Amino acid sequence: MIRDITALQELDRKKDEFLSVASHELRTxxxxxxxxxxxxxxxxxxxxxxxxxxxxxxxxxxxxxxxxLITELLDVSRIETNRLQIEPQPIRWLEFLKRRATAFRVQNPARKINFEANLEETMLVVDPDRMRQVIDNLLSNAIKYSPDSTEILIRAAIHDGCMLTTVIDEGIGIPSDEIPRLFERFHRARNVSSRYYGGLGLGLYIAKAIVEAHSGTIWVQSVEGKGATFTIRLPMP
Ligand SMILES: Nc1ncnc2c1ncn2[C@@H]1O[C@H](COP(=O)(O)OP(=O)(O)OP(=O)(O)O)[C@@H](O)[C@H]1O
Ligand SMILES: [Mg+2]
Structure with a gap:
């Protein structure tokens, strides 16, 4: 009971902070x-x-x-009210990932963004717009939370009959005790100052909801100061 109240107070505090950050982010x-x-x-x-x-x-x-930002806010409200819909269709997954890598290279010409896959082109049945949101959030986080001089790697591999897609960066990483809460809405790790790194703490929450709507899973491995590795596992048809 007491723990429930503390959790509610914590959520309330995060919502207040979120409102102030969101207004600021929309005003800037x-x-x-x-x-x-x-x-x-x-x-x-x-x-x-x-x-x-x-x-x-x-x-x-x-x-x-x-x-x-407004799309993120609308998506959160869709997730909360179980209205997140996906329209899956067959997609050439490697080509899809390569396109996202290229788009990010164009937007961030100073960054080294590599793509690695030692497998044949593989079809996945996914909602392309929603999956683009997931991959783009992982890539934009990788860019945001790592220095310009470091490399970003996107890797695809098949494991146990599932497609594993990994985004690896060499950035600030995540304190280990923050990892379990990282996919909660509004949650931002304490090594991220909102003054220095813009963001609402919603991207991973939305990404998780989208991946789970595809019967997939998403997780992160990281050591603070030593970069982060985000992986999504998607079923293969
Ligand atoms: N690649 C990464 N390296 C280090 N920390 C990360 C990385 N990706 C996410 N994080 C941590 O997880 C938190 C949540 O990420 P998330 O993408 O949900 O929100 P955000 O990037 O802060 O804001 P936005 O809603 O704009 O995506 C971040 O605030 C940061 O603390
Ligand atoms: Mg983000």
């Missing part, structure tokens, strides 16, 4: 959008075309960020 892009839009409205004619393009691109990328 708006501030940038407002600033650039003001610049663009003041004497657009005098502004060199190059500057105009830079400002517009900044506005677009802030809008993308806001849309991503």
């Amino acid at each position: 892009p708006l501030t940038t959008i407002k600033g650039y839009t003001q610049l663009l409205t003041q004497g657009v004619e005098d502004l060199p075309a190059e500057d105009r393009a830079t400002y517009l691109n900044a506005v677009l990328s802030e809008i993308d960020r806001m849309m991503g």
Whole structure:
């Protein structure tokens, strides 16, 4: 009973913190959008075309960020009310992973993002949009929580008749006692300061719900300061 109350208080505290972080995260892009839009409205004619393009691109990328945050919030509400739906279809899994790696290389040209798979192309029956969300969250976490100079590796392998997909980074890692709580909503490990690393603590919670909706599992292995390895296991048809 007492433990239940403590758990509720803890969830309540996390929700309060979440509200403040979420408002801040939604406000920050708006501030940038407002600033650039003001610049663009003041004497657009005098502004060199190059500057105009830079400002517009900044506005677009802030809008993308806001849309991503709002999608996360909507997904959480879908999960909580059991409305997360998946539409599985056959997908060439290796090609799918390679595409995600390429997309992240384009967005992060300074990062080394490698893909490794010693197996033939394999079909999985998954919801491609939802799986993209899972892989993209693991890749964006790997990028966010590791220094630019380090490598990120995506690996695919078959084990016990299941497809294992692993995302490995050489970043800040996770304190061992935080690992059991990492996939809870709003949970962010204590070695992550929200001032330095943006985020709502929802990506892994959503990823877990999506993987489980595919009858799969997701887990992490990590030593604090020595990087993290996230693995998803998906059944093969
Ligand atoms: N690759 C990683 N290395 C170290 N810590 C990680 C890594 N991935 C996740 N974490 C830890 O797990 C927490 C939860 O991750 P999650 O993706 O759910 O949230 P987030 O990245 O903080 O925010 P967002 O909702 O934008 O994804 C992070 O705050 C961080 O503490
Ligand atoms: Mg994340």
